[in-house]
Amino acid sequence: MLPHDDLPENRDAVLEKAALQLDEYFAGTRREFDVPVHLIGTPFRTAVWERLTALEYGTLTTYGELGLSLGHPGYGRAIGGAVGANPVPIIIGCHRVLSSSGKITGYSGGEGIPTKLWLLEHEGITLAA
Structure with missing residues (x-):
């Protein structure tokens, strides 16, 4: 049993929309998400997450390119930390970010x-991994 399993389920329109859109994504019928997301983080992290929202389905970028686009060349590790802290993966496509060599990292x-x-x-x- 998990904590709060004994509490009644509260339905939420935003979460239901997110679940529907994720189902559509996995079924291959959705390429963009329009779920309203309120991102809470440091200004640096939210800037990285906002930049990630511009990555389209099937496209890639690198940590270095993200840093350059934000005016922070050489911030690869910090960019990686912000990408890894993305609170809504898939909806904000952090899986589309690779190392500068094109290697798939964490x-x-x-x-x-x-x-x-x-x-x-x-x-x-x-x-290749």
Whole structure:
């Protein structure tokens, strides 16, 4: 039993919309999310997350490119930390970020790199781990 299992379920329109859109994404019929998301984090992290929202389905970027686009060249590790702290993975496509060499690095969701590989392949991108 998990904490709060004994409490009644409270339905929420935003969460229901998110669940529907995630189901559509996994079914291959959705490429964009329009769930309202309120991101709470440091100004640096929220800037990174906002930049991630511009990444389209099936496209890639690198930690370095993200840093450059935000005016922070050389901030690869900090960018990686912000990407890893993304509170709504998939909805904000942090799985679309690779190392500057094109290598697939960590992923905080699911089983880590295998999950990231699966998400990329789901979007039509095939890479080696």
